[in-house]
Amino acid sequence: MKKMTAVTGNEALAEALRQINPDVCAAYPITPQTDMMQRFSDFVADGLVDTEMMLVESEHSAMSACIGASAGGGRVATATSGPGLALMWEMLYVASGMRCPIVMAVVNRALSAPLNIHCDHSDAMGARDSGWIQLWSENAQEAYDNFIMAFRIAEHPGIRLPVMVCMDGFIISHSVGVMDFLADDKVQRFVGNFTPQDALLDVERPVSYGPLIVTDQYHEYKKAQNEIMDSVFAVTEAVASEFEYLSGRRYGLFESYRLEDAEIGIVVLNSAAGTCKDIIDEARENGVKVGLLKPRLFRPFPYAAVAEALSHLKVVCVLDRSDSFGAFAPLYVEIAASLYPREQRPVLLNRIYGLGGRDFMPEHVEAVINEMTDIVSRRIAATPKKYISLRQYY
């Protein structure tokens, strides 16, 4: 029988870390992630794990330490949020470029200025081109499951790339939800032993990490990184089916919710998908054919499969919890790029919601659905980019 437990997202990931017991964890406190590493530090202090903790003096150093430790030849994990991820930016590229299979929880938080500690996806979106694999999670259960699967994807011999697992700050990290934890031995067996490649600590076989690469090879390095990303889809799916066998929970590259016969659809990441699904169920009862697509693997991005899932719709509204000032927001851009090759494609809307933790409420989903319905019935014209739940409308 499954043992269901009520925990916060941070507790869930601290628990996953306890079960995985990585060789080295380097971290720096930042809200809303802090609470996760605090909990993990308790496990270290109480001898429940024998991970070497490095409580460094900045996130830049946290990622630098992770890179050194990973190159050393062992399993490494860390966590951060918002400005912490931004401070890591330079080192994110080094981690992926040096093929360090580091796993990092990103508890999504807004970037300054103005200072804001609440949920926003600008942090992870800013890192989307850094060569990291990105898994996004709707709730604590998904974050926990993604985090465990992340080690298998990162450490796959054909991949050896870092993975960030995103979950919404406060909304998930600090809210209690119901969770099904896997047994410790099941997690340990699933994750398996770490297999080092080119271990720096192998003094019998000295390697040099991080040469200067000039114009003769850099271009090819980057193309090759792109090719490795292409293999991530199959590995992610294979790991997910193994995980399904273990947990009974099924994960694809994205989740399609009531899309097959839908006329209109919402695309949204992370926790807001839960709210949307509830309202979609209500709208369905009123005869509105609406569905939802929730990307799980955002890097690499499964363009063709997403296009296949969305192209039959008449209107799609992409909800972004981050922005690109003077441009469309990041998720919208990917959906537009997915659909462009299709002859038949929906009208696309970009709606910015929930920046800096602004509540995303059922009525906002209803408004989005109503707007799409009005566009289908040609009552209104489509406005490409708008902000929802702006205070001036209250």
Place this chain on the structure above:
Amino acid sequence: MKTRIITKSTCKPVISEPGNSAVYKTGAWRSLKPVFEAAHCSSCLLCWLYCPDMSVIVHDGKMEGFDLDYCKGCGICALECPGKKGEKAITMVKEDIL
């Protein structure tokens, strides 16, 4: 050294041949060449220690000359050579450029 082609399977900036820089002959940079006169050598071995390019050849504790494959001709060895009886064992001469 041939430029390695970077592909999916070689995409890792890690070099697993320690010290393989030795295939690169920096001696070609040289415009001055050290000349060794064994008669004036006191075997102090300072030239061996100071040489930034590991170009001083020593056998059985005795200086035997230079590895001109790598010597860049900086002249530290000549300047620091204490020599014997006021005569230096190392002097720098212009490299023949043909």
Place this chain on the structure above:
Amino acid sequence: MTTSSLKLKDLVNKDIRLAPGHRMCQGCGAAIVVKMALLAIDKPVVACSPTGCLEVTTCISDSTAWKIPWIHSAFENAAVTLAGVETMYRALKKRGKISQDMTFVVFAGDGGTYDIGLQSLSGVMERGHDLLYICYDNGAYMNTGTQRSGATPFGASTTTSPAGSAVPGKLQLRKDIVKIMAAHNIPYVAQASPSHHLDLMRKVQKAVSISGPKFINILSPCHRGWRSKADDAITISKLAVNTCFWPLYEIENGKMKLTHVPKEKLPVADFLKPQGRFAHLFRPDNAWMLEDAQRQIDAEWAALQATQACEASGN
């Protein structure tokens, strides 16, 4: 503590764990510093360098001069990158996956140490990682073309503090990095010069025999940046020591000791004169700068002597 011989006749039988074919400039001081340091260590070494001269000249494309495990990740984080490696070493040793004894050494320039890397270096020292951090100090950002750094001496003309008609070079003093490191209360901090090779190698040997964080600042002449001669790395570093521009001392468990006292303390002008970066200090209108430079050095030297005398008297 077993120490192996540092006599040259014994050292010549050791493998130099830095291969020729590296692309450091002719007469580079940093190459000599790294060579001497590696010769002083018997154990397997795992090293790290930040972005800089040493890094770009020793590891390019598919070519490496390092015969030991070595890593470069970025500019501002050599200390913590190697601390990550060292932490993994402890983790794997604890779990029985590694049994071999090894030592960890950073070779970083002054830019990566005094300036951009200071935060991560300070963190590593505070957390007590078991590694030796060697700064090869050439007093400017040489890799990018001699820009002023926190290590650039007073008066020096660099490409970003040029001696112009209104501003005569760098008007600020260099940081005292040795004291900054000593203030972390780490077991061993020292300053060395390649001109005094036995002193340098003894310090490295002692440092690696001590567990915990260690720091050695080593003068590393750069004739390109200093505008001196290609053959003068040793001669000029000897002048740096004998003018007390670069005092040789160590601070072991908080106790300071001068490891070399010049027989005759030379005027600092003797060190400055052969260097083009100080040429303007010898113009009559800049005589005050020369005097200032001498005053600073006299004050530092007097303070070091006083500290030593004070400690020797047990106060």
